[in-house]
Amino acid sequence: MFVNSDNYIKYLKLWLITLFLLIILMVAVGGLTRLTDSGLSITAWELFTGILPPLNVNDWNFYFSQYKKIPEYQNINYDMTLSEFKIIFYWEYAHRLLARFVGLFSLIPLIFFSLTFKDSKYYSNKYYLIFFLVCLQGFIGWYMVSSGLIENNDVSHFRLSVHLSLALLILSLIFWFILDIFKVKRFHEKISNLLLLFILLLIVIQIILGAFLSGLDGGLIYNSWPDMNGSFFPNDVKFNDIINSQLLSNPSIIQFLHRSTAYLLIFFIMILNYFYIRQKHDFKYLLFFDVVILIQIFLGIITLISGVEIKYASLHQLGSILVLSTYILILYKNSN
Template sequence: MPFDPHPPRSARQDDRRPIAWWLLGVAGLIWAMVALGGATRLTGSGLSIMEWAPLSGTLPPLSEAEWQRLYDLYRTIPQYELVNRGFGIEGFKRIFWLEWAHRLWGRLIGLAFLLPLVWFWVRGRIPAGLKPRLLLLFALGGLQGAVGWFMVASGFEADRTAVSPYRLVLHLGLALVLYGMVLWTALGLLRPERTGPRRPAGLRRLVHATAGLLVLAMLAGGFVAGLRAGLTYNTFPLMDGRLVPEGYAQLSPFWRNLTANIAAVQFNHRLLATLAGLAALAAAAWGARALPAGPARAALLALGAVVALQYALGVATLLMVVPVWLGTLHQTAAVGVLTAALVALHMLRPPRMPAR
């Protein structure tokens, strides 16, 4: 697996476990960050702060003059003119606080990673071979902050009232990569051994395929969010009475339909989610039949259950025309789906062959 840190067999358990639990805590913070990001996007709050100030931006406005300055800046962008014109400084404060909390949470994640990393490093508690991976994770966290600003800046352009869908998907995708790497590293530290009976190779391949479909469905969901495609075709399973919506291939060249055509983007998200759901249920059924009671079997059953729940949330979000609370819950549960897939993959790793 690409996220496997391969901790050495000689690493002491009392070194591995504290680091693993620290990383699981960081993963939990990233999960909450994704949820905050969903709420920020759905409420249109993400463009309320028009300055990139990693240090001074930690503090909120402390005077009415500063509030007025920031509000005046916000009134220069299209979102204010076309969406929120006249909502006053009190309306501005409501969207400001959510975006400020989102950015503050990102800073807290950085501290929650950096400070324990320095402590473990100075104390000599980090197993050999793990230091480069931890430094990479810290660098990716910093990159995610820069990508976040790169995304937000796209919403200040003259013809936009929201951020670029492409930059939104880049930001979401990097968040999922970072979360997955942190989680996989923690799992490898908690369960470094690969003992026990071999699992069916076909089952492992099915779970790998399921995980791939799930990730593709999540990225397709990013384009649905970026284009606000969930506000149309609010019927299920058909789209305005058709299986494949009219106008699926109306853009030229064809590939533009995959990212810029509302009908095609929503259909692709539905299709990928359905294929991933069927694959997850098949993997759960196979695991229940072929595996003995234990962590691997439980992980596959959990994967099937979580994916089924997420599918139901997606359908409900669509039928209810994307209320903020349900859309946020749907994005939050997507990280739960990724978690279940990674845990299942980790549990199904084949045993290592003994060294000759």
């Protein structure tokens, strides 16, 4: 049987790029859902139901009555009207609807590829890993939401960080596959793997700390830079706060760690720049990464100083995608 491998590669490229853009959109909508405090507006998972929004007054009253049972409404939004509820409902609804579409789009083309191009010498089952991770992401999303339905006024910042981190892992994997299928050239002389992996670790830690900060509303305190309301270290933190088990639940400490990791990241990126210059690598990729990092730092400062205005906070979150993606390109070009 003759199989047109060129068509397989063409369709595969189109699928990967589209999926990459869809997940960026998903992260953006998810970030806005978090920033507008909309994530708990739908209190049931509704894996196979809930595709259509409420279509009449009775449906709206049902969803609103379910929302009234959770702590966020009882302790914070107790004076919310149905009209106000509809706003936060539609953010969460859009996020879930998009998630369903991403799930289907991550599977249906793969089934088509398996049935049509399995005899192609380029065919690989490795892309099913994307679908598996997307399914896992759906489960983690509900696991996160469930943490805010019984005892807490909000979702767990730990679960929020896992949800965001997994989304960025899926993005990174897809981007790596895109670079591979477009046969992006690698460097002959490589940069130290230890340095590259350490910078990646710092980027991942910084993203996790950013998620913690978002989950704890930690950007609403110490809205000054470069100091923290006149001091280097937060003045509402005592030594016992640093060594106790609640360290990662203290918004002041998390904001301090987020700032400190940014400074450490800049230092090691400067070292990476030195190695690029010394080994005479094509500098345009790293220069682009440098610019992205500087923009991300600027957005972080503006977000903080503005008291976490939604437009700046959303751009800052999207900036983390650009930082990670451009660094994945650098890792790819230095890989074997």
